[in-house]
Amino acid sequence: MQRITTGVPGLDTVLGGGLLRGRSYIIQGSPGAGKTILANQACFHRAAEGDQALFVTLLSESHDTLLQHLSTLDFYEPHHVPQSVYYISALGTLQREGLDGVARLLREETASRKASLLVFDGLLNVRDATGSAPDLKRFLHTVQTQAAFAGCTILMLTSAQLDDQSPEHTVVDGVIELGNMVTGVRTVRRLQVRKFRGGASLEGLHQFQIDQRGVTIFPRLEAQYALPSMEDEASSPEDRAGTGIQDLDAIMGGGGIPRNSATLVFGPSGIGKTTLGLHFLAASQPDEPALHYGFYENPKRLLSKATALGLDLRSQVGKGQLEIMWHPPGERLLDAMGQGLLDAVARRGVKRLFIDGLGAFERAAIHLPRLVEYFTALTSELRARGVTTVATWESRNIVGGSVETPAPELSSIVDNLVYMRFVEWRARMHRLMAVVKVRDSAFDQDLHHFCITKHGLEFVPQKDGADALLSGFAHRSPAAAGEVPSA
Amino acid sequence: MAKLVLVVDDEVLIAELTGEVLADAGYRVLLAHDGREALEILEREKPDAIITDYMMPRLDGLGLALAVSAAPQLRHLPVVLTSAVAGDVLERYPGVFARFLQKPFDLTDIVATISGLLREE
Numbered sequence: 001m002q003r004i005t006t007g008v009p010g011l012d013t014v015l016g017g018g019l020l021r022g023r024s025y026i027i028q029g030s031p032g033a034g035k036t037i038l039a040n041q042a043c044f045h046r047a048a049e050g051d052q053a054l055f056v057t058l059l060s061e062s063h064d065t066l067l068q069h070l071s072t073l074d075f076y077e078p079h080h081v082p083q084s085v086y087y088i089s090a091l092g093t094l095q096r097e098g099l100d101g102v103a104r105l106l107r108e109e110t111a112s113r114k115a116s117l118l119v120f121d122g123l124l125n126v127r128d129a130t131g132s133a134p135d136l137k138r139f140l141h142t143v144q145t146q147a148a149f150a151g152c153t154i155l156m157l158t159s160a161q162l163d164d165q166s167p168e169h170t171v172v173d174g175v176i177e178l179g180n181m182v183t184g185v186r187t188v189r190r191l192q193v194r195k196f197r198g199g200a201s202l203e204g205l206h207q208f209q210i211d212q213r214g215v216t217i218f219p220r221l222e223a224q225y226a227l228p229s230m231e232d233e234a235s236s237p238e239d240r241a242g243t244g245i246q247d248l249d250a251i252m253g254g255g256g257i258p259r260n261s262a263t264l265v266f267g268p269s270g271i272g273k274t275t276l277g278l279h280f281l282a283a284s285q286p287d288e289p290a291l292h293y294g295f296y297e298n299p300k301r302l303l304s305k306a307t308a309l310g311l312d313l314r315s316q317v318g319k320g321q322l323e324i325m326w327h328p329p330g331e332r333l334l335d336a337m338g339q340g341l342l343d344a345v346a347r348r349g350v351k352r353l354f355i356d357g358l359g360a361f362e363r364a365a366i367h368l369p370r371l372v373e374y375f376t377a378l379t380s381e382l383r384a385r386g387v388t389t390v391a392t393w394e395s396r397n398i399v400g401g402s403v404e405t406p407a408p409e410l411s412s413i414v415d416n417l418v419y420m421r422f423v424e425w426r427a428r429m430h431r432l433m434a435v436v437k438v439r440d441s442a443f444d445q446d447l448h449h450f451c452i453t454k455h456g457l458e459f460v461p462q463k464d465g466a467d468a469l470l471s472g473f474a475h476r477s478p479a480a481a482g483e484v485p486s487a
Numbered sequence: 488m489a490k491l492v493l494v495v496d497d498e499v500l501i502a503e504l505t506g507e508v509l510a511d512a513g514y515r516v517l518l519a520h521d522g523r524e525a526l527e528i529l530e531r532e533k534p535d536a537i538i539t540d541y542m543m544p545r546l547d548g549l550g551l552a553l554a555v556s557a558a559p560q561l562r563h564l565p566v567v568l569t570s571a572v573a574g575d576v577l578e579r580y581p582g583v584f585a586r587f588l589q590k591p592f593d594l595t596d597i598v599a600t601i602s603g604l605l606r607e608e
Contacts, residue, residue, distance in 0.1 A: 063542070064571035064590035081542075081572040088544045089497040092520035105544050480535055 001198055004116060004153055007045025007075075008038055010217030011338075013224060014193060014202045020173065021116070023198070024144045024154040026123065028162055029178030034189065034210050035068070035157045037073070038178070039119040040085075041214040042155065044075045047084035051116040054109055055087045058094060058102075058122030063087045074213045086113060091125075099129055099139045107146040115152050123158035123168065134165045140171040164194070172198040178208075183366050186331055191217055207333045218335035223375035228384035235259045241352065241388040244283030244311075245276070247459035248418075251435050251444035257416060258439050259388050262379040263411065264358075266393040267420030271431055272450070273392040275309055275457045276418070277354035278302075280390050281322055282311040288351035288388075290322040293341055293369040295360040299324040309456040323348060332364040338378055345387055353382065355391040358410075372409040379413055395421075415439035490605050491515045491532065494540040495525040495551065496569075505538065505597055512598045520548025526554055529561060536601055540590075541570035549576055552583045565604045 003018035012018045027035045043053035057063070066087070070076045081087070088109065093101045110118055120143075130136040146156045147252060161173075162168050169175055171464050175195040183484050190205040192405075202224060208217040240255030249256040257263050265273045274296070284290035297305060299317075304326060306313040316322035325344055327337070337360070345353065358375075382389050393410065411417060417436035423430045434447045449460040492514045496502035499520065506516040517532055519525035523545040525537070537555065539548040546554075552566045565585035568577070569592060577587055586600050 060500055062501055062591070068569045068591070078572065079574070082547075082574060087542050089499065089520075090544070092502070093544070095499065096520075110545050122508055260559045 004051075005045065005049070006038075006042040007048070008041050008215050008217065009213070010193075010206070010208065010219050011038070011215075014206055014217060014221045015196065016199045016201050017415055019153045019155075020198050021153055022148040022151045023173040024140075024147055024156065024171075025174040025176060026156050026158060026162070026168055026172050026246070027176045027178065028158045029162065029342070030161075030180070031159050033159075033178035034208070034215050035178060035181060036072075036121065037210060038158055038215045039121065039155050040066075041073075041075050043085045043117060043119060044077060044080055046117045047077070047080040051084070052113045053117040053119070054113050054115040054120045055085065055121065056090050056106060056109070057087070058089070058091050058125040059119075060091070063089070072212075083117065085318055086115075093124075094129060099135070100124065102126070103139060103142045103146070103326070106143055107150075110147065110150050112151045114278045116151075118147065118154045119157065120154060121157040123156045124160045127158075127160065127168075137167045137171055140168065143172065144173075145242050169195065179205075181366075188333070188366055194348065207335050209333065209336070216336075217337050218333055220370075221338040222333050222370065222377040225377040225381045228381045230384050232260065232384050233294060235386075241280075241288070242283045243276070243390075244279035244281075245457055245459075247448070248276070248433075248457075249452075251436050251446070251448065252416070253441040257388055259391070260383045260386050261388045261415035261439050262382065262391065262413070263416040263418060264391055264393055264414040265418045268395050268422060270455055271420040271422060273394070273420060273450050274305070274344045274356055275452055276420075277356055277390055277392065278306050278309060278311050278313065279456055281352060281354050282306070282313055282316065284316065284321060284352045286321065289320075290316065290352040291344055291348070291350040292322065292324045292354050293327075293344070294325070294354075294356035295327050295329070296357060298326050298328070302326070308454065309452070310454055311456055320348075322457045323350075327360070331358070334361060334364040334366070334374065337361060337364055337387050337419075338374070341378075342381060342385075345382065345385060351387055353387050353389045355389065358391050358393050372413070375410060411437075488528045489513055489515045490535040490572045491517065492601060493517045493525060493528060493532070493534040493537045494521060495522065495537065495543070495548070497521055497540060497543040501540070504594070508597060509601065512602070514601065522548065522551035522554070525551050528559045529555070534564065535603055536567065536571060536585075538567045538597065538601070541573055541576070549580065549583070554581070556583055563598060567600055567604070 002021040004021050005012050005018040011219050018294050029035050043055055043266050046053045090102050090105055093105045177192045179190050181190055189208045191208050192205050193201040202219050204220050204223055206217050208215055237258050239259045241259050242249050242256040265276055267273055281290045281292055303314050416438045419436050420433045423432055432447050433450050435443045450457055451460055492509050494502050494505050497520050502518050506518050509516050517528055520527050521543040525567045539551055541548040548568055555564055555566055567582040567586045569588045569590050571590040585604055
């Protein structure tokens with residue numbers, strides 16, 4: 001079946017390629033939900049594709065007010081109106097000739113303009129104008145049949161909260177619902193395809209936003225990438241990406257992190273997780289474009305930090321070898337973050353990725369349980385794209401007697417785990433690191449003492465059993481009578 | 488007798504409001520909601536001026552104005568085009584429209600435009 005794209009970012013993905021030609025769809029949502037913008041966006045996209053679009057209203061809002069609003073949005077191209085996007089009102093026809101007249105008007109106008117897309121705004125008024133459900137169904141059937149015959153796709157907009165048993169829903173080929181959910185003190189816009197005949201669509205609630213660009217939909221990442229978009233790039237466990245820290249490479253089994261894998265570095269704030277990530281980025285080779293996807297330091301501060309650690313990221317950025325994407329604090333949409341990340345990876349063919357702060361994803365998640373499927377899909381997709389990922393997770397305890405792990409599911413989703421913590425020893429804080437897991441590989445399971453110097457993250461040669469420090473309540477082990485080496 | 492103005496707009500509220508403002512200013516008014524209906528009215532009525540929207544079903548404002556200028560008995564009628572998006576129609580069809588009013592227009596402009604046009608006559 002032939003599809004026509006809507007051009008609304010994300011919507012065609014959700015619909016499995018677009019709307020079906022000659023079929024009719026309802027777009028429903030409360031006033032302000034974004035129906036009119038979405039429909040107009042589709043009209044201007046069809047016009048850009050060389051088609052004709054017809055926008056018919058039964059509403060009292062005047063077209064010039066509508067056009068004034070639209071003209072502030074990026075997709076609005078004035079030269080398409082009235083040549084390719086045409087606005088007419090059917091209210092007068094409805095008043096004089098009833099629904100039969102409206103149906104006739106739609107047929108005539110669709111044919112004379114050779115429209116491939118017809119938007120009919122004001123389905124609620126049709127409901128008000130019909131005396132009965134059979135009348136309403138007859139009108140919809142008529143319009144639908146005419147459209148199918150003309151090969152014109154129809155979007156019918158309504159602010160009514162129609163349910164699945166309504167005459168409207170039973171007749172049309174698809175129903176797209178736009179909603180606005182209140183969660184805590186914020187609201188999140190969500191789109192759901194409630195019905196879609198003749199094709200598979202991505203199920204569930206997809207977040208969307210309305211801004212200068214119009215409507216942008218972010219398909220649920222775990223639905224879109226339930227299966228990775230491509231097959232995994234084959235790599236053997238011996239194929240490694242150096243972390244830029246020789247000692248760390250050694251304890252991970254030699255040579256660094258297995259390529260096309262996801263590594264989680266977890267530990268408290270200030271321990272050196274970002275430093276480890278900066279080493280990893282600085283070690284990127286010309287054939288491995290690198291990306292820093294962070295939430296804490298802005299690019300300027302990050303580069304200064306790298307310089308202070310003896311890492312030359314500035315020239316990496318200058319050469320285009322490294323991109324720094326910084327996301328200042330704010331309310332974010334989880335799927336927008338994932339999509340933005342995958343887009344940035346695709347744009348430059350990124351092979352080395354450092355995500356500083358998976359916690360920001362957790363905070364953006366409205367529904368926490370989905371994070372497991374979300375991270376599973378994200379890491380699988382990154383693996384498939386041949387990306388070696390290092391991500392950080394901040395644990396809450398600075399020091400303490402218990403070993404705090406991130407969510408158990410997260411630990412099992414990633415391939416490799418590196419654990420960092422502080423210990424107190426003789427009125428000083430010391431840093432310890434241990435590799436907890438490496439995919440398909442043997443690794444050094446010892447605890448290692450490290451420090452942060454002007455050369456970055458450096459291991460401190462062990463003279464006594466650092467394992468004694470793991471409890472967080474440091475004590476001299478019987479086997480080691482010497483001092484803990486100072487940094 | 489008061490001058491007669493034909494107001495053509497598919498948007499019912501705009502047509503009615505324009506008509507009321509003109510009636511308040513002392514004009515007699517006829518309403519049509521598309522170009523074809525306007526031409527039907529012109530077969531039996533003799534208005535002194537036409538105000539028409541551009542985008543309308545069945546026959547648009549340009550089609551109406553071209554039909555008017557092609558008919559010997561109507562071509563003297565001044566046609567005022569109102570539109571939010573007239574595109575390049577004024578340049579492509581010079582002389583077809585007596586005036587152009589950008590939508591949304593000030594209702595006093597409508598009266599001033601019509602009275603100015605009819606005074607010229």
